[in-house]
Amino acid sequence: MNQDLLPDSISDLYANMTAAFFSQFQNLIELVVTPGWRQYQIIIIVFLWMLAFCLKLMTQSRWEDWARSRTGWPKWRLRILVQLMRRLTLVYFVILSWGLYLIMQQVTWPSRSYLIGVFATLAVAWLVIALLARLVRNRTIRRIFKWSMWIYATLVALGLTDDVADFLDGVAVSIGDLNITALGILKAVLLIGVLLTLARIGAGAAERGLKSNDDISPSMQVLLAKGIQVLLFGAVFMAAIRTLGFDLTGIALLSGAIGVGIGFGLQKVVSNLISGIIILMDRSIKPGDVISLGDTFGWINALGARYVSVVTRDGREYLIPNEDLITNQVVNWSHSDRFVRLDLDFGTSYGDDPHKVRAAAIRSVKTVNRVLSGGKHEPVCHITGFGNSSVDYVLRFWISDPTKGLTNIRGNIYLALWDAFQSENISIPFPQREVRLLGGESDDADGQQLAKE
Template sequence: MNQDLIPSSVSKLYDDMVAAFSSQFENFAELIVTPGWRQYQIIIILCLWGAAFVLKLLTQGRWDTWARSRSGWPKWRLRVLVQLMQRLTLVYFVVLSWALYLVMQQITWPSRSYIIGVIATLAAAWLAIALVARLVRNRTLRRIFKWAMWVYATLVALNLTDDVAGFLDGVAISIGDLHISALGILKAVLLIGILLTLARVGTRAAERGLMSNDDITPSMQVLLAKGIQVLIYGGVFLVAIRTLGFDLTGIALLSGAIGVGIGFGLQKVVSNLISGIIILMDRSIKPGDVISLGDTFGWINALGARYVSVVTRDGREYLIPNEDLITNQVVNWSHSDKFVRLDLEFGTSYSDDPHKVRSTAVNSVKTVSRVLSGGSHEPVCHITGFGDSSVDYVLRFWISDPTKGLTNIRGNVYLALWDAFHAEGISIPFPQREVRLLPDAGSQQIAED
């Protein structure tokens, strides 16, 4: 390292830290090389690891059988169990090493179990870090968290935290009243990571609690969940700013000026965010509703901050911006209630009795599943006009499950009409044209001659 580029105080801190590391490693190497209990502890540690491996081979089958019988456990407990099963050797080693360390502390001198205590502490820390790291879903962040915590646990076990902390605190820059050190940045990153993980777990727990509450409407559930997320993550952001040492009063003025510029550039994004809040507040659309927007017909799968997820019958998921739902005409098939009326138009021959046609159509549609009958939802059939080649009718019926599709129920009703009309001898006419070939005038004159 170039001493000319480093202040003397930082250089001295670096030299002290290197000296502390060298001293600790020399002591550790001396413990290993010097004959006696120090070497015996290394042998004991290796034997403990071998015993842990043998125990894993002997008991893994039983543990697997027992774990499969825990299917009724909550998901988080099953995930922890899977992680422990994957690290069964380390689990046995932690138990054996700590048990032996505590026993040796009682029956021998503490120096005869120092290395065993250090290794037991490191093993327990590594096991705990591996389990806690599963809460971080991002792979890159999970690896960073693992390595950072493992390095910290190693420094704690070797009593080197004060020396490293003193060196990192000396590596700093000062801008006015703002003092930022490498130690402060590391603490801030660690704190922010922990807070973000806790925020994610907390928001998910709150969202599950809201979704399981039947007294709250679906739209209010989504609105409350989004509000909780904004509050929690906003608090994490403020804590992060304060941890780094920034003054919030100075940032407020700067953020106001930046906000004006961002507002023009993110006009559509802000419009979608405000539209999403309006949708949640007026409860015009909620998860599970069946809507039609242009050529898109499906049911609401989720309400997002920027868009609404609509799933169609063919399995496609459309992400419709919230602004389109506010400004365009939307048909909500299940806004006030779940009942939907459908109309089918057909025609029959003029030779068929219209009274018979109407009763046959009503009776046939009642045989189709999903079609409601009785009370105000009784199917009806009316004559709508006398066409060129048929008497025109409209058949009206009700369904209560539009989420199962409209095209399929229309097809089933048409098929029922077809079968019923054929059974009753009712004909369905179609346009027919008659073409007459008139003799040509020239050929007629030749025939007369």
């Protein structure tokens, strides 16, 4: 643009933009009220929209039946199909308007199809923007993206982008050598939104690809996925700063000074972050492992940057800081393999044959589901001592699915032992106490003497 033609102030920019809008509005009014092909085009556009709506009513049920039969399609394709079904009128209007516009460009003067081309272009832009907006999960950001892109598409179709850009570029704030304009902020916001969406999609695709690779351990999958996320979102942050025009050298010095102060106040947070990296690198725990930490028993649901998600059998989800898993003793029931040995203590009467008791116990435990048998996983039963009222035993058995619970398997084995001992006439003793009530005059006198003392 020629520098001599640039406006001298923001008021001049606003006046120029207002004049451009007013001129376009006048042209639109003239298109509506002036007889001729301009009015005909508006009537044709209204007719095309009504025809598109009628086609939607006539074919919507058939499209829905066809969409329900696409059961083998990928999820992303089904989501696009659902969005198109919701905007079926707009889809028909795009097809009809563009078809008619291309035909009229060949058989009539181009000016006689100008309005049809503008509305056809706007319809395509609105449809594409509506589909792309579904990639943004946050509802507020999605609405901002949708409306901003619709406004931009409308300005492009009406030829007003240069006037609006000149006005926004003239609205600026100067801070030293830094000059921030409204146009630069809008460009930065749009760029950040697009890059954040692409970064999220890329990080999700990388995470899914890592999870499908069986050659990489689960802990390394999480570590690589977190690293990719940090790189992608870090690149977005740097691009945003560069777009706004900040000097990265000054920011590096400032961030170093601020980082020292923040580090003292966020020691626990930093400790959890470092502990999380250590856990991922040494692979001491990984998603799916069954662990015990204090009174918490459950399996690892997810490994986060600050905490580990542990789900217990009762459905509760505990968020345990990574530092606790590094500094405290953790029982990993499935660290090296998935096999777990459990011990169950019981006792029988001295009148029962110990050989018979051991054989009955081993037979009964083998009838319980989830209990392994054979080889080194064969259940065993040993005498552990002679108690005050019973012979004490320990029954040892193996399972391969600790995630299904430990209390329930112990309960089932106790029931199996009860049934086996009942059928074999093996008794389970319990402590008995005998209370004697002593009567007589001498006893009463002794009691009274003790009461006086």
